[in-house]
Amino acid sequence: MRHFKxxxxxxxxxxxxxxxxxxxxxxxxxxxNRPVLDxxxxxxxxxxWNDRVQRALGSGFPVSIEQxxxxxxxPATGEGRVVVSHTPRATGAEPTLRDYFFKQVRPVVEKALxxxxxxxxxxxVLHFDFKDNQPAILEAVWKLLGEYEPWLSTAxxxxxxxxxxxxERRPILVVTEDSDxxxxxxxxxxxxxxxxxxxxxxxxxxxxxxxxxxxxxxLAATMPPEQILTEAPTNYRxxxxxxxxxxxxxxxxxxxxxxxxxxxxxxxxxxxxHQKGYxxxxxxLDGFAPEDDHGWGKYYNFGSKAQVILRWKAAIAAGVNFxxxxxxxxxxxxxxxxxxxxxxxxxxxxx
Numbered sequence: 147m148r149h150f151k152x153x154x155x156x157x158x159x160x161x162x163x164x165x166x167x168x169x170x171x172x173x174x175x176x177x178x179n180r181p182v183l184d185x186x187x188x189x190x191x192x193x194x195w196n197d198r199v200q201r202a203l204g205s206g207f208p209v210s211i212e213q214x215x216x217x218x219x220x221p222a223t224g225e226g227r228v229v230v231s232h233t234p235r236a237t238g239a240e241p242t243l244r245d246y247f248f249k250q251v252r253p254v255v256e257k258a259l260x261x262x263x264x265x266x267x268x269x270x271v272l273h274f275d276f277k278d279n280q281p282a283i284l285e286a287v288w289k290l291l292g293e294y295e296p297w298l299s300t301a302x303x304x305x306x307x308x309x310x311x312x313x314e315r316r317p318i319l320v321v322t323e324d325s326d327x328x329x330x331x332x333x334x335x336x337x338x339x340x341x342x343x344x345x346x347x348x349x350x351x352x353x354x355x356x357x358x359x360x361x362x363x364x365l366a367a368t369m370p371p372e373q374i375l376t377e378a379p380t381n382y383r384x385x386x387x388x389x390x391x392x393x394x395x396x397x398x399x400x401x402x403x404x405x406x407x408x409x410x411x412x413x414x415x416x417x418x419x420h421q422k423g424y425x426x427x428x429x430x431l432d433g434f435a436p437e438d439d440h441g442w443g444k445y446y447n448f449g450s451k452a453q454v455i456l457r458w459k460a461a462i463a464a465g466v467n468f469x470x471x472x473x474x475x476x477x478x479x480x481x482x483x484x485x486x487x488x489x490x491x492x493x494x495x496x497x
Contacts, residue, residue, distance in 0.1 A: 170310065170423060171310055171379045171384065171423030171424070172310075172312060172313065173420060173423065173425060173467075175299075175313050175315070176208075176268070176271070176319065176425055176467060177208050177467075179420070179425075179465070179467070180465070180467075180482075181461065181462045181465065181466055181467060181468075181469050181481060182208050182209065182210050182271065182467060182468055182469070182481075183202075183205055183206075183208075183209050183210065183469060183471075183474065183477055183478055183481055184209075184210040184212065184271075184273070184427060184429070184468040184469055184470035184471070185198065185199075185201070185202035185205070185209060185210060185211045185212060185470075185471075185474050186212055186429060186430045186446075186470045186471055186472050187212055187214065187232070187430075187442075187472060188201075188202050188211045188212050188213065189212075189213055189214060189230040189231075189232070189241075189246060190230070190240075190241065190246075191232050191441050192232075193239065194441060195440060195441045199211060199246065199247060199250045199251070200250065201474050201475065202474050203250070203251065203254060203270075204475075205474045205475060205477075205478035206478055206481075207254075207266070207269040207270070208266075208268060208269050208270065208271065209269075209270060209271070209474075210270075210271035210272075210273050210468055210470075211247065211251075211270060211271065211272055211273065212273040212274075212275060212470070213230050213243060213246070213247055213272065213273065213274060213275070214230060214231060214232060214274075214275045214276075214277055215228055215229070215230060215231070215243060215274055215275070215276050215277060215278070215283065215287065216228075216229055216230075216231035216233065216234050216235075216236040216240070216277045216278055216283070217229075217236065217278050217280060217282055217283035217286075218231075218236035218237070218238050218240065220238065226282055226283070226286065227242055227286070228242060228243045228244075228283055228286050228287055228290065229241065229242055229243065230242075230243055230246050230247070231277060233277065234277035234278045243287070243290065244290060247272065248290075248294060251270055251318070254269065254270065254317075255269075255270070255297050255317045255318065258317040259297075259317060264315050267299070267315040267316060267317050268299050268315065268316065268317055268318055268319035269317050269318075270317060270318045270319075271318070271319045271320075271321060271468075272318055272319070272320045272321070273320075273321050273322075273468075274287070274320070274321070274322040274323070274344070275323060276322065276323070276325065276328065279325050279327040279328060281327075281331070284327065284328060284331040284332070285331060288331055288332060288343070291320065291343040291344065292343065294318075295341070295343060296316070297316055297317055297318045298316050298318050298319075298320055298343055298344075299313050299314060299315055299316045299317075299318065299319040299320075300313070300314055300316070300341040300342055300343055301313045301314065301341070301342045301345075301381065302339060302340070302341060302342070303333070303336050303337065303338050303339065303340050303341070303342055303381060304338065304381050305338045307333075307380040307381050307382065308378065308380060308381075309381060310379060310380070310381050310384075310423075311381060313345075319345075320343060320344035320345070321344060321345050321346070321347070321384075321385060322344050322345070322346050322347070323346065323347050323387060324346060324347045324348065324349050324350070324383070324387065325346075328346060329346055329382060329383075332344055332346065332382070333346070333381075333382040342381065342382060345382060345383070345384045345385065346382050346383045346384075347383060347385050347386060347387040347427075348375055348377055348379070348383050348385070348386045348387075348424060349377060349383075350374050350375055350386070350387075350388070351369070351373060351374050351375075351376065352366070353365035353366055353369070363391060363395055363396045363397075363400075364395055366389075366391045366392055366395075367391060367392060367393065367394060367395035367396075367411070368395075371414055371415050371418035371419075372418065374392070374415075375418065375419065375422065375424070378422060378423065379422065379423040379424055384423075384424065384425065385424055385425040385426065385427060385467070385468075386419050386422075386424040386425070386426045386427070387427050387429070388415065388426065388427060388428050388429070389428070389429060390428055390429070390430075390431065390446075390457075392415060392428075393408060393411055393412050393415070393428065394408055394411075398431075398432070398445070398446050398447060398448050399444070399445070399447070401448055401453070404453075404456040404457065404460065408460075409460055409464070412460055412461065412464050412466075413464045416464045416465050416466055417465075420465065425467035425468065426466055426467050426468070427466070427467060427468030427469075427470060428461060428466055428468070428469065428470060429446070429470035430446035430470045430471060430472065431446070431448070431454050431457050431458060431461065431469065431470065431471045431477075432446045432447045432448065432454055432471055432472050432473060433447060433448040433449060433450050433451045433452070433453045433454025433455070433457075433473070434447060434450070434451060434454075434473065435450070440472075442472040442473075446472070451473075451476065454471070454473070455480070458471070458477055458480050459480060462480060462481065469481075
């Protein structure tokens with residue numbers, strides 16, 4: 147259940163917010179606006195690869211950890227729970243978000259709180275990819291985040307969505323994607339003066355779906371950034387999520403040599419996002435031989451480590467805020483991962 151402030155306190159908070167000036171987006175809040183390793187699909191598939199959160203934490207900090215969420219209802223009890231799952235069709239065998247993420251990061255968060263090095267916070271970004279947007283799962287996630295609110299970077303909801311309130315630094319920053327159904331629960335339903343516990347991504351314009359797929363892919367890689375992202379940041383929507391199709395036509399499987407034109411395209415997207423006041427993410431940059439596939443799949447594979455390293459270096463040099471990859475340890479070597487003393491004490495399990 148949500149706890150609402152007394153009416154007099156709410157009115158005071160609303161009047162205070164209304165009287166204040168609008169705040170510009172504080173891009174430096176996240177790692178001083180420098181790139182962050184984004185641990186893509188950081189959860190087990192069908193009981194395999196259970197070590198992914200430990201691998202991500204072992205890569206150093208700050209680190210972004212993606213958790214795909216589904217809703218499971220126990221047929222025996224009728225009770226639902228939030229699970230981490232690669233599919234919306236949960237079976238009940240999946241770990242819960244509480245057990246798989248929050249319990250595993252507890253030692254890191256508690257150590258960060260004890261050290262109180264606030265200029266290094268957030269040390270972990272928790273990224274939600276909802277496989278299901280039914281109200282039950284959204285309400286359950288909101289309630290769960292409320293239990294862990296002392297760990298979370300939050301912002302006060304203003305009476306005008308275009309007025310961005312400062313985000314209070316805590317060890318974890320939670321982000322989610324662009325669903326309007328999520329925005330209703332995570333932003334619209336929050337009273338003015340209440341705390342925003344997570345932040346959504348911007349809406350992006352996409353090529354018309356009735357065009358031939360080749361035309362869609364061409365447009366995705368050539369549309370000017372200002373035609374893709376037209377909205378200014380809001381108090382809730384503070385980042386921009388992009389597939390690599392926006393950089394190289396046809397995405398990873400169609401990519402050829404990395405060219406100066408590709409680099410200019412990447413930098414144009416990043417520069418535009420930052421000028422608008424958004425953090426920017428690109429997914430997912432992998433490069434491996436088939437025998438080195440640890441459940442990652444071929445969809446995001448550039449085909450070799452040499453090819454993906456070129457893209458990692460380009461993304462880092464361009465200032466991409468969230469560089470998503472399944473190869474956490476390899477990507478970490480190209481980033482100045484700080485706060486390594488927060489790493490788990492035990493050795494990470496082998497893949």
